[in-house]
Amino acid sequence: MSDPFEAFESALNLNSESAPVNNDFVDPAAEFLAQQQAEMAKIENTGFDAFGDFNAVASTKNENAVLSSGFEEEDPFGTVTSAAPFQPAQTFDEPKNNDLYSAISSVDKLTNEPETMKIWREEQKKRLETKDAEEELKRKEWKETARKELDDWYKNRKEQLEKKHADNKVSNKAAEAELAAPRDTEPGKEWEKVGKLTDFNPKANKNVRDVSRMRSILLQLKQQPLVR
Template identity: 45%
Template sequence: MADNGVHPTEEDPAAAFLAQQESEIAGIENDGEGRFRGRACHSEWGHESNGPTDSYAAIAQVDIQRQEPESLRKWREEQKTRLEALDLASKTAEAEWKEKAKRELEDWHVHQSEQMEKNKANNRASEEAFLAETDGESPGSEWERVARLCDFNPKTNKTAKDVSRMRSVLISLKQTPLVR
């Protein structure tokens, strides 16, 4: 008889390891069924057998191996319901945010329209006042009109360009007008 490396009197270390792992997994699953039934076991003739020889029993055994433990199945169901609840909550929050953004945008447009109307009214009033002033031209009042249009206060606008030289030229021309 050929020696295939397995002696009936010796203990197979791989089989012992698999048996130990099977018992640990069965303890972890806590459902009373071993997930690794039907592993290759050695018969008295030295041939390997892959479990039951009946085909229906083999199919049932594969179904048992593929079956999830009860704890994992419950966790998946709870996870699924929790994720569905989170999805629903995020969709409602998103709808609320969109509605709020729509209201704020409408409010902004109303405010912009009001502000633009106010600016138009102010600009028209300023233009009418300017035109009324320019129509009454009298000789010698040109520099007074220029002085009204210019801001001679150096502290009024910090972000504008430096116009101090222009200001000084206008003031000197106002004080000593050019003679023609």
Template identity: 40%
Template structure:
């Protein structure tokens, strides 16, 4: 066993002790800054009431006059802005109310005009129908029916297919069937 080192009797230095010694050397300058807290802890351990460290206690400082003045001015400005905002909001409400009243007035006028125009159109259509009703001649029935029908081939999507009925009405108009009265 001589190859592994014959010096087993000597005990090497403790590595933890070496580490602690190095750290204490590096942190030696920090003791002055930590001392007030250490004093408070040691006084608690000894049973004495802790004395407040002088470096950690701060007395409330009074605000400088400029900052006080700025805070007062800021409060006044904010109050003024709030009043201005309330005034503008009320103004906008009045404008909106007036516009809404005008819109309702115009809407009612438009509806009244449309109703009057529809009544006039219906009356004239009725007069025309009554006038034509007196001129009924036998064999012209299908022509009258064809006048009432829309023969436009274009239809709306989703509507029923009425092309067959349209073709039948056109045929009846062109070639009316004479109906003989029963004797």
């Protein structure tokens, strides 16, 4: 009975011998670290050797990657599938000193308002306060003017009503006295009396019936009464 461990070791040796070794493979993580260290060395004006030998680290990572890619999966149907490709972990760039200073300076520029803007804001505030005061004063003046005009209108209307009432009383008394007087028996005087009660100068009003023809007939009878 054959040893199962010997069969596994023989299969591992065959896979390692048959798998091609890619010597040109470069680890992206190691390359990124080397680039960052080089930039930091340039900023701090230090030598490149102060951060260690990155080529040695890169070579060891390349060997580990080759060994990990040497193990392949063999399915029962005879097809060989390679392992999943290496994916480097996501890293974040550290802010440089120059970027940090520029960010601080930009924040200072935003927070520190220019002197001209401060002066403009103060002048604008004073201008608005002055306009508000003037507007309030004008509003009070307009209210006083409107109140005075309204009082004058009520006063004039009251005077006109009182005058009209007085005239109506006089005309009513004259009409009553004329009706109370004895009738004139002379012929032709009737139309003259009717003419006195007729208003021959009425105001034009579209809401009443037109009696201009009747008025003209009465005026004609007053001037030329009928003779029997």
